[in-house]
Amino acid sequence: MRRIDGAIAFRGGGFAPRARAWAAAGTLIGLVALWQALEMAQLVPTLFLPAPLAIGRTLWALTVSGELWKHLSASLLRLAVGWTVGTVFGIAVGLAVGLWSALRSPVMAVVAALFPIPKIALVPLFIIWFGIGEGSKIATIGFGVFFPTVIATAGGVDGVPRGLIRMGQGFGLPTWKIVRSIVLPGALPAILTGFRVTSSIAIVLLVAAEMIGAERGIGAFILAAGNLYDMDALLAGIVVLSVLGLAVAWAIGVAERVLLRWR
Amino acid sequence: MSAAQGPPLSSGMSGGQGLRLTLRGIGHAYRGLQVLQDIDLTVAPGEVLALVGPSGCGKSTLLGIMGGLIAPAAGVVEAHGAVADDCLNPITYVFQDFALLPWRSVRDNVALPLEPHLPRAARRARVDEVLALTGLDAFAEAWPRELSGGMRQRVGIARALAVRPACLLMDEPLSALDAQTRTLLLEEFAGLIARAGTTTVYVTHTLSEAVRIGHEVAVMSRRPGRVRALLRIDRPIEGRRATDPDLLAMEARIWAMIRDDAATAERERVDAAD
Ligand SMILES: Nc1ncnc2c1ncn2[C@@H]1O[C@H](COP(=O)(O)OP(=O)(O)O)[C@@H](O)[C@H]1O
Ligand SMILES: [Mg+2]
Numbered sequence: 040m041r042r043i044d045g046a047i048a049f050r051g052g053g054f055a056p057r058a059r060a061w062a063a064a065g066t067l068i069g070l071v072a073l074w075q076a077l078e079m080a081q082l083v084p085t086l087f088l089p090a091p092l093a094i095g096r097t098l099w100a101l102t103v104s105g106e107l108w109k110h111l112s113a114s115l116l117r118l119a120v121g122w123t124v125g126t127v128f129g130i131a132v133g134l135a136v137g138l139w140s141a142l143r144s145p146v147m148a149v150v151a152a153l154f155p156i157p158k159i160a161l162v163p164l165f166i167i168w169f170g171i172g173e174g175s176k177i178a179t180i181g182f183g184v185f186f187p188t189v190i191a192t193a194g195g196v197d198g199v200p201r202g203l204i205r206m207g208q209g210f211g212l213p214t215w216k217i218v219r220s221i222v223l224p225g226a227l228p229a230i231l232t233g234f235r236v237t238s239s240i241a242i243v244l245l246v247a248a249e250m251i252g253a254e255r256g257i258g259a260f261i262l263a264a265g266n267l268y269d270m271d272a273l274l275a276g277i278v279v280l281s282v283l284g285l286a287v288a289w290a291i292g293v294a295e296r297v298l299l300r301w302r
Numbered sequence: 303m304s305a306a307q308g309p310p311l312s313s314g315m316s317g318g319q320g321l322r323l324t325l326r327g328i329g330h331a332y333r334g335l336q337v338l339q340d341i342d343l344t345v346a347p348g349e350v351l352a353l354v355g356p357s358g359c360g361k362s363t364l365l366g367i368m369g370g371l372i373a374p375a376a377g378v379v380e381a382h383g384a385v386a387d388d389c390l391n392p393i394t395y396v397f398q399d400f401a402l403l404p405w406r407s408v409r410d411n412v413a414l415p416l417e418p419h420l421p422r423a424a425r426r427a428r429v430d431e432v433l434a435l436t437g438l439d440a441f442a443e444a445w446p447r448e449l450s451g452g453m454r455q456r457v458g459i460a461r462a463l464a465v466r467p468a469c470l471l472m473d474e475p476l477s478a479l480d481a482q483t484r485t486l487l488l489e490e491f492a493g494l495i496a497r498a499g500t501t502t503v504y505v506t507h508t509l510s511e512a513v514r515i516g517h518e519v520a521v522m523s524r525r526p527g528r529v530r531a532l533l534r535i536d537r538p539i540e541g542r543r544a545t546d547p548d549l550l551a552m553e554a555r556i557w558a559m560i561r562d563d564a565a566t567a568e569r570e571r572v573d574a575a576d
Binding site: 210 | 369371390394395397417445465
């Protein structure tokens with residue numbers, strides 16, 4: 040026999056992690072500060088890893104000379120065009136796969152066969168197909184973005200509750216209207232989650248494509264700096280990529296908050 | 303909610319207009335599971351048929367067949383009658399789980415079925431009208447998730463009324479709600495249906511709902527569902543009271559009929575999703 044006396048202890052906490060923007064920013068700033076402190080205490084030789092301040096100075100010089108913008112603008116254009124092309128086709132094909140049995144198995148078989156191929160390995164092929172210029176770079180990004188977008192969109196369409204589609208049919212809505220007003224918005228959360236993946240893929244492929252036969256672009260800049268063992272410039276390029284990735288993730292977060300505010 | 307007062311809904315649709323629904327020899331099976339057999343039924347224009355029966359006897363399937371959402375394995379459903387010019391979807395559903403789009407406000411949910419047909423201004427006028435009728439004016443801009451179940455189903459009926467249907471098919475519209483909300487909404491729906499003058503098939507497995515809202519009650523047997531009895535209730539729907547001894551007696555009669563079926567169906571439910 041056991042007696043119970045006293046207040047009931049709370050045991051329902053935890054398992055509900057919350058996002059804290061200040062903690063995210065604080066961590067990044069703290070890490071950079073720590074890095075700088077280690078360099079200043081001469082615990083890490085600058086040749087081994089340049090200090091943040093040195094990288095910052097290089098970045099500043101690149102900015103005022105216009106050099107940075109020359110490379111960044113070329114990269115942003117490729118990124119925007121490649122990602123948009125891959126996303127538009129990916130959503131269209133993903134919708135089709137999610138809606139029509141005639142397309143489902145054939146397309147998904149092709150996607151499953153081509154998705155795992157590293158698109159970087161195909162760059163020479165894309166150069167033959169689309170030329171050494173912008174075409175091959177955009178194609179590399181576009182193909183890399185296309186497959187995961189198809190998969191995310193098709194999954195999102197599958198997840199749209201059947202009952203909502205039957206509702207649309209019960210009101211006699213035309214097919215285009217059901218797709219436009221029920222299927223697409225229903226799949227949007229999954230599509231936006233896909234954007235997080237595809238934007239990172241796009242940046243990785245951008246740099247890879249720019250390392251083959253490009254004069255401008257952050258990838259070309261990093262490659263050149265690496266060949267000269269100019270570590271300050273190399274890391275400046277990498278910081279630019281990192282900031283680019285952060286900016287894109289932030290933009291997707293804003294899009295999610297605006298488009299999915301009904302949740 | 304003052305849903306039971308006010309002028310009749312829409313352009314002269316009250317007073318026995320609406321469609322006559324005729325079901326002939328309807329049968330249906332899902333992968334060898336016979337669900338419906340030899341169903342013959344007629345719903346007179348402007349009347350309410352309450353359809354009761356144990357879980358899994360095929361009520362939802364029958365309703366799906368009536369609205370053209372399920373192709374029956376046997377038989378035909380015919381609709382005959384005049385339909386008002388402003389009717390945008392003659393046969394219209396009200397769903398058990400409301401089927402609201404979570405990413406649209408109340409107003410935009412109600413507007414959805416109007417969008418392919420009406421320009422913005424006409425749409426707005428109609429939406430405002432049915433929102434007022436269902437007591438939703440103050441909630442027009444709310445998201446569905448912010449509403450109680452009862453308010454969500456009010457949106458469901460507002461959306462259905464917005465297309466000025468000639469026939470309403472309601473599949474257990476109250477069964478996701480608590481008992482008190484159910485009583486309140488049943489009164490409102492009875493008033494709205496009577497004023498809209500639509501032919502209505504109202505599926506329920508709550509017998510008190512059936513005798514409260516039906517001109518006629520069709521009692522189905524357990525699977526494979528057939529119509530085992532058809533009972534007429536002569537009281538005008540709007541004046542009925544839940545405590546009316548005649549209605550209570552009718553309820554008891556129906557219960558006596560389906561009690562054994564309901565018990566058997568309950569034991570069979572393993573394979574029978576509701
Ligand atoms: N799409 C389906 N596929 C297979 N079986 C189904 C399907 N829909 C319903 N059923 C089965 O058919 C029977 C009747 O279902 P339903 O019409 O929903 O009955 P009720 O609405 O009277 O509860 C049940 O046994 C159910 O499990
Ligand atoms: Mg059912």
